[in-house]
Amino acid sequence: MLLYNSQVSGNCYKVRLLLAQLGIDYERRELSVADRSNRQEVLGELNPAWRIPTLVLDDGRAIAESNAIIWYLATDTPYLPEDRYERAKILQWLFFEQYSHEPYIATVRFWVNYAPDPPPQSEIESRRAGGYLALDALERHLALEPFIVGRRYSIADIALYGYTHVAEEGGFDLSRYAAIHRWLDRVARAPGHVPITA
């Protein structure tokens, strides 16, 4: 398989982490998150949104969107439960991550660390406030549950871990989130865990 990757992207890290835990070998092609001028040329036929991660299977077919990729890879493995309701809850949290969490926490981290032309500070602060709402929701849930769904490690944990564990790089103060802290430690101890730098 071939992964169109950025080493600093939490969305790409989700895919790398699961591939490591599944013991699947793959190639990487690194793309820049700052200079996206070659995205259409490289990804035009593979991903309608011209984004990374994009995974190309051995038969040449492609899958885009980080959470769709990890769902595909986790099928028939312990990282994706079989139960219909648990699967719906996994999806609920994957969509929460892409709609209410990533656009705030990942975007602020990008603006602060990587953006060639970040917006004014007032816009960054406004976006950061949305990130805290997502962290508040995650904290309420993890105060009651050891993992995101079904009391065991799954792709829902991988999806939420991707950007939560580097939120401080975007200036988010995680010290007030005790349940999130315990969950981050729990996820990092899952068998086969690798860091975002791997």
Add this chain to the structure above:
Amino acid sequence: MLLYNSQVSGNCYKVRLLLAQLGIDYERRELSVADRSNRQEVLGELNPAWRIPTLVLDDGRAIAESNAIIWYLATDTPYLPEDRYERAKILQWLFFEQYSHEPYIATVRFWVNYAPDPPPQSEIESRRAGGYLALDALERHLALEPFIVGRRYSIADIALYGYTHVAEEGGFDLSRYAAIHRWLDRVARAPGHVPITA
């Protein structure tokens, strides 16, 4: 089943459309999209993001996020294919919808029509530009395919139809999108189709 609903929400319409096509009876509880002050009180225990749609099953368990709900309802029906790769492509387009389409097209429609305190016109125009990028991607895909995935009607069509078919209410000019127009007609002719007002 009980659906926490807004009649004008395209996200809620996705669920109502599929429930109608599946012939499933359910109750509705209407919530305002303009005044969200009671969301925590009503949805606090059911949905971590305090959003609609939220579906409560007959046994009292809840599912949130429109695209997670329609995936759950479509399981073991013709609206969700069995093939592993087709399912990944369905998910890819559901995540595209929530990340690259809805935050632009639905948000601008909301600001223009329903928001009690919309942002400045410059911000609306900037957001509208993002919506056109999503429509461009959808047009490129639908120029090659009759439906979103697998050459047949599925929940991916329902998810993209939800806000695309009312994009003009947000000031989007759809006249330049011939393939999207043909696809909108195709979706509206699917058996059991109901309009957003139903």
